[in-house]
Structure formats: C-alpha cells, structure tokens
Amino acid sequence: MTKTKEPLSRRKFLKGTGLAAGAAAGAIAAPAVVTAQSPVVIKMQTSWPASDIWMDFARQYVDRVQMMSGGRITVDLLPAGAVVGAFQVLDAVNDGILDAAHTVPVYWYGKNKAASLFGTGPVFGGNANTMLAWFYAGGGAELYRELTQEILGLNTYGFYGFPMPAQPFGWFKEPITTVAEVDGFKYRTVGLAADLMQKLGMSVAQLPGGEIVPAMERGVIDAFEFNNPSSDMRFGAQDVAKNYLLSSYHQASESFEFLFNKDFFDDLDEDLQAILKYGVEAVSTSNTALALDNYSSDLQKLQDEHGVNVLRTSKEILAAQLKAWDELIPVLEEDDFMKRTLDSQRAWVDRVVFYELMNSPDLALAYDHYFPGKLKL
Numbered sequence: 001m002t003k004t005k006e007p008l009s010r011r012k013f014l015k016g017t018g019l020a021a022g023a024a025a026g027a028i029a030a031p032a033v034v035t036a037q038s039p040v041v042i043k044m045q046t047s048w049p050a051s052d053i054w055m056d057f058a059r060q061y062v063d064r065v066q067m068m069s070g071g072r073i074t075v076d077l078l079p080a081g082a083v084v085g086a087f088q089v090l091d092a093v094n095d096g097i098l099d100a101a102h103t104v105p106v107y108w109y110g111k112n113k114a115a116s117l118f119g120t121g122p123v124f125g126g127n128a129n130t131m132l133a134w135f136y137a138g139g140g141a142e143l144y145r146e147l148t149q150e151i152l153g154l155n156t157y158g159f160y161g162f163p164m165p166a167q168p169f170g171w172f173k174e175p176i177t178t179v180a181e182v183d184g185f186k187y188r189t190v191g192l193a194a195d196l197m198q199k200l201g202m203s204v205a206q207l208p209g210g211e212i213v214p215a216m217e218r219g220v221i222d223a224f225e226f227n228n229p230s231s232d233m234r235f236g237a238q239d240v241a242k243n244y245l246l247s248s249y250h251q252a253s254e255s256f257e258f259l260f261n262k263d264f265f266d267d268l269d270e271d272l273q274a275i276l277k278y279g280v281e282a283v284s285t286s287n288t289a290l291a292l293d294n295y296s297s298d299l300q301k302l303q304d305e306h307g308v309n310v311l312r313t314s315k316e317i318l319a320a321q322l323k324a325w326d327e328l329i330p331v332l333e334e335d336d337f338m339k340r341t342l343d344s345q346r347a348w349v350d351r352v353v354f355y356e357l358m359n360s361p362d363l364a365l366a367y368d369h370y371f372p373g374k375l376k377l
Helices: 010-017 019-024 053-068 086-095 113-117 128-137 140-151 192-199 209-217 229-234 262-266 270-304 315-332 336-359 363-370
Strands: 040-046 073-078 100-103 156-163 170-172 186-188 203-205 243-246 255-261 309-312
Touching: 040 053, 040 086, 053 073, 053 100, 053 229, 053 255, 053 270, 073 270, 086 100, 086 156, 086 255, 113 140, 113 192, 113 336, 128 140, 128 156, 128 255, 128 336, 140 156, 140 336, 156 262, 156 270, 192 203, 192 315, 229 270, 255 262, 255 270, 262 270, 270 309, 315 336
Parallel strands: 040 073, 040 100, 186 203, 243 309
Antiparallel strands: 100 255, 156 255, 170 243
C-alpha cells in the first residue's frame, strides 16, 4: 500500500489519551498539542500515454482533488506502463499495487463482457450524457457494484465522469461508404464493439492506443478507431491514414472510470472520501470544456494542416451497425446479469430520450442557417 496517512490527528490523540475528558473536568491547562499532518499520497495510474489529452483530463482531476483537500491529499499521477500496462490497471488497483486508476471499463472487458455495458454497449438512442445519468439516477451504479464486488469479487470502487462525445467510426486509407467495402478488414477497437465489427465482416485486434500506429505501419491492421480528434492526432493517426469517418454506434455512450482500491478508500477520513468521489463530478464539467475546445480545433488542424478527409459515416453503415446490435443483444441476454442491465438501460432510454428528442430543437438546422454549406450530411 502506498498511502501515507497522518501519523496522529488531534482528534484521535485526544480520544486515545483521555485528555479531552481531563480538560472538561477542569484539569490544569497544558500547552496545545500540535501534530504535523502528512498528506495522504495516492498512487494513481491512467490507461493513457503521457502525451495523450486524456492525461490532461486526469491532471484536471488531480488538481481539483489536491486543492479541495487543502493539501491533505497528494496524487502521484502516472501514465500507462509506469507500473502496469493500460489494460491491467483494474487488477493493480484490486491487488493494492495501485491505489487508484483513471481508465474506462471496456479495458477490463476480458474479465466479463458486461463491463462493456457501462459505456460501450448497445445504443438504444441515448448518448453519453443520457447513460451517465442512468449510472447515477437510473440504477446503473447499483448494477455496477453488483458486477464488480459480487460477481467478480473485486476489492474496488468505481465512479464515473465526463460523458464522451460519440467515437468516430475511425481511420481508413480510402473513403468508405458501404458495408461491402469493410468486409475482410483488420480493424482495431475494444469491448463489445469488437463483436459488433465482426458482424460487419471485419476481424478485430483489441489494442491500447499506444500500439495502434505501429500496428498500422506493420500491416497488422487496415483501419482503426480510438476515440477523438485530439488523441488520434497526438499519436499520429494522420500519418498512416487520411480518411476520418465521424459518427458511429459502436461506442457512443462512454464515460471515464475512476477506480479506487476499496481498503485504501475505506480507510480515509469521510471528508477525503467525499472529495475523491464528488471530485469526479466536478471534473466532468472541466473535462467537457477542455474536450470540446481541443477536439474541435484539432479536427480543423487535421483537415487544414494534415490533408485529412473528414466525412460522416454513411447511413448504410450506421443501419448495419444497428442490425448487428439486434443480433448481438439476444446472445448477451442469455446471461442473467446482462439481461437485467440491458432491461434497465432500455427502460431508462425509452423514458428519458423521448423527452430529450421531443424537447430538443433541430440544432443542425440552426447551424446550417448561420454557417451554410459546412455540414456534410
């Protein structure tokens, strides 16, 4: 365990020695007891390379936690590979090798496919905001606890923050408009999206972000998706492919996962627990602002400076993805837990997205009114 707790708080000192009772009984006043409080040090690793924008998102969380704690918490933030690989952070947190991790649940999909339902499962019509709300208000957190602590027996807690924009269909060497054109492709994705893309005729390699470009250069994969224009540009996607297809149903509702070792977390003072937990909600807002700023400006750079052809995924491919989900869902629902989770999500989306779609004005119509001709619909 890497935590360093305060050696002795004044409250615990008084309770342990009986000085509080003595003082109340009128004992002779003694000089005030002053004890230096060492900060709690949290070893936290991400699943991202040091240069990825998601490390910037993690730093925003660290900054807020340290400031809100008044220096009582110090976070030692490490990139992927510093202690364990990108896909191994859950095991490391569970075993106490790490105190915390900044990751996504799909990265531990190999333990149980249900992990993918907490961010990268079927899209019934809701986006990441809808499904983050499901996690906190629609029963998702309880189902997540059941999966992690009861079914898998993990010694961890997980909190969710930053509803991500839908992930692009990805990077291709040639423009893609039909399902037939991707048949036989070797494609990188993760989680249930791998099952989905296989239904479209592709073979799939599940790789962490840092391995994607080398795999393209060696011909291990023909096409790939990771997540967003900023991350993709930073690891050099534009150097190995020039056609970038935005919009997809394969990963349209994901949020970050903030993992903590349960023993470590439970041993903290309650106010520090609250800072770590609700700091996730606070940083969700700042992550969203940073993402929208960087993702949009980097998309422009990809077009203007790197000659990338930015397209929207065709309706034919999107329709094929929905059909593929239709084929996968009955298989997933053979597992009782996955069926209960999917039932919960469907009920939430049915009610909530009806409101969202009925209430939302046509934003594309307004955008095209003020910036005519820019949208490629």
